[in-house]
Amino acid sequence: MDKHFPEDLKYTKEHEWCSVADGVATIGITWHAQDALGDIVYCELPQAGEKVSAGEAFGVVESVKAVSDLYSPVTGEVVERNDAIMEKPEGLNEDMYGDGWMIRVKLSDTSELDALISKADYEAFLAEEEG
Amino acid sequence: MTEDLKKTPLHAQHVEAGGRMVPFAGFEMPVQYSGVVDEHKAVREAVGLFDVSHMGEVEFTGPRALEVVNRIITNDLDKIADGQAVYTVMCNEGGTIIDDLVVYRFSPERIFICVNAANRDKDFAWMKEQAGDDCEVKDVGDDYAQIAVQGPNAEQLVARLTSTDVASIGRYWFATGEVVDVDAIIARTGYTGEDGFELYVPAADAPKVWNALLEKGADLGVKPAGLGARDSLRLEVCYPLYGNDIDDTTNPYEAGLAWVVKLKKASDFVGKAALEQVKAEGPKRKLVGVELVGRGIARQHYPVLVNGEKVGEVTSGTMGPTVSKPVALAYVPAEHAAVGTEIQVEVRNKPVDAKVAPKPFLKK
Numbered sequence: 001m002d003k004h005f006p007e008d009l010k011y012t013k014e015h016e017w018c019s020v021a022d023g024v025a026t027i028g029i030t031w032h033a034q035d036a037l038g039d040i041v042y043c044e045l046p047q048a049g050e051k052v053s054a055g056e057a058f059g060v061v062e063s064v065k066a067v068s069d070l071y072s073p074v075t076g077e078v079v080e081r082n083d084a085i086m087e088k089p090e091g092l093n094e095d096m097y098g099d100g101w102m103i104r105v106k107l108s109d110t111s112e113l114d115a116l117i118s119k120a121d122y123e124a125f126l127a128e129e130e131g
Numbered sequence: 132m133t134e135d136l137k138k139t140p141l142h143a144q145h146v147e148a149g150g151r152m153v154p155f156a157g158f159e160m161p162v163q164y165s166g167v168v169d170e171h172k173a174v175r176e177a178v179g180l181f182d183v184s185h186m187g188e189v190e191f192t193g194p195r196a197l198e199v200v201n202r203i204i205t206n207d208l209d210k211i212a213d214g215q216a217v218y219t220v221m222c223n224e225g226g227t228i229i230d231d232l233v234v235y236r237f238s239p240e241r242i243f244i245c246v247n248a249a250n251r252d253k254d255f256a257w258m259k260e261q262a263g264d265d266c267e268v269k270d271v272g273d274d275y276a277q278i279a280v281q282g283p284n285a286e287q288l289v290a291r292l293t294s295t296d297v298a299s300i301g302r303y304w305f306a307t308g309e310v311v312d313v314d315a316i317i318a319r320t321g322y323t324g325e326d327g328f329e330l331y332v333p334a335a336d337a338p339k340v341w342n343a344l345l346e347k348g349a350d351l352g353v354k355p356a357g358l359g360a361r362d363s364l365r366l367e368v369c370y371p372l373y374g375n376d377i378d379d380t381t382n383p384y385e386a387g388l389a390w391v392v393k394l395k396k397a398s399d400f401v402g403k404a405a406l407e408q409v410k411a412e413g414p415k416r417k418l419v420g421v422e423l424v425g426r427g428i429a430r431q432h433y434p435v436l437v438n439g440e441k442v443g444e445v446t447s448g449t450m451g452p453t454v455s456k457p458v459a460l461a462y463v464p465a466e467h468a469a470v471g472t473e474i475q476v477e478v479r480n481k482p483v484d485a486k487v488a489p490k491p492f493l494k495k
Contacts, residue, residue, distance in 0.1 A: 038163055038166055038167055038359070039166050039167050039168040039169075039452075041168075041428070041450035041452075042426075042427070042428050042450060042457075044426070044427070060479065062428055062450070063167070064167040064168065064171075064359055064363050064449055064450050064452065065162070065167065065359050065362070065449070067428075067430060
């Protein structure tokens with residue numbers, strides 16, 4: 001998939017994306033995250049019922065070469081986990097914004113969403129990081 | 132990327148091909164181009180090109196060259212012919228490994244050695260010291276570029292670029308000849324578990340050879356491959372990596388390299404007494420294959436546990452793209468080294484069930 005960052009998503013500087021509907025956030029990793037990692041071969045995610053906290057690690061993705069923590073954009077309880085992507089983690093390289101979603105979290109504090117950044121701000125951040 | 136990293140003669144080719152450059156052993160090297168899995172599969176199923184010019188080369192020349200080298204390596208150059216190569220280790224007096232090497236016997240008067248990039252200066256200093264005035268020892272690492280052509284289509288590809296009869300070069304034999312119109316050492320060696328060649332060419336001519344291999348190999352599925360694929364390929368077939376699985380705290384017996392130690396060879400060699408003792412007593416720990424039973428990938432430095440106690444450490448670990456499962460090597464005490472032994476690997480502070488697996492993971 002070519003480099004892209006959908007307009008309707010919110011982003012973090014740890015390279016996760018988040019979309020919110022009815023108080024539930026769907027979370028995944030950005031195009032940049034999967035590109036930096038390369039071929040993703042392993043993914044570990046929390047199951048329904050577990051709690052995640054904004055800014056804290058909630059799981060792990062691994063490429064052939066590297067291990068990378070996943071940081072939650074929001075705080076809340078996991079209501080759904082994408083078991084299919086744990087079974088076939090290469091889907092994170094192929095469709096990171098669609099079939100590659102990771103978990104859905106019932107938000108405990110919607111004001112946290114204000115800390116997430118827009119597509120434009122995320123792209124500016126990437127440009128800055130790349131120098 | 133810091134300024135003081137060295138570049139191989141093929142640096143421009145890597146950048147142009149979209150290689151992702153990373154620091155490795157003092158060089159800026161491509162870790163991947165199209166992707167580690169894609170490159171790994173190209174080598175297993177077709178043919179891949181690796182720039183391994185970062186590796187060092189040392190040449191011993193003079194009437195006593197063979198004798199001198201035989202004194203510092205554990206394998207035996209008297210047992211091979213001119214035109215043949217051996218894999219070996221070079222040990223210190225304590226019997227631990229200074230480096231692992233491929234030694235090419237041109238003649239008893241000319242021995243050519245390929246050393247690991249990270250060990251180049253250390254090895255050369257040690258070799259000079261050991262040789263004393265008995266023969267000439269020269270670091271020729273800057274003179275040569277090295278291109279590894281690896282995979283089932285490697286023979287066909289190299290044959291297209293040379294008049295040398297490469298089909299007649301046996302495994303671990305070599306010839307000299309022109310590749311394109313460049314003088315080359317054409318060695319049937321490699322570090323992937325596949326058939327293939329390593330071409331040593333003058334540094335300045337490397338781009339010409341590299342470009343020709345890519346051009347003439349298009350219909351054979353040739354792809355440039357990076358350090359990432361090199362590591363996953365070698366780990367599936369359990370070739371040790373210096374700095375991970377072997378170093379100057381490990382001896383060849385515990386590393387599973389007893390086959391390169393020739394205690395009965397005619398010449399004495401550095402480390403022999405210590406190695407005789409290790410052999411007599413049996414190694415206290417062994418480098419074993421590790422397969423996780425639970426989910427996860429064992430990575431370098433993850434603790435290995437038996438009954439909750441740490442008994443060792445993973446030395447290399449990754450996902451094996453061809454075997455489609457995680458593969459790892461670890462040192463464990465000899466009493467826990469039998470294939471099938473139940474162990475655990477601590478993955479991010481959680482013990483995951485594992486077992487000692489037969490080596491290699493991929494049987495060729």
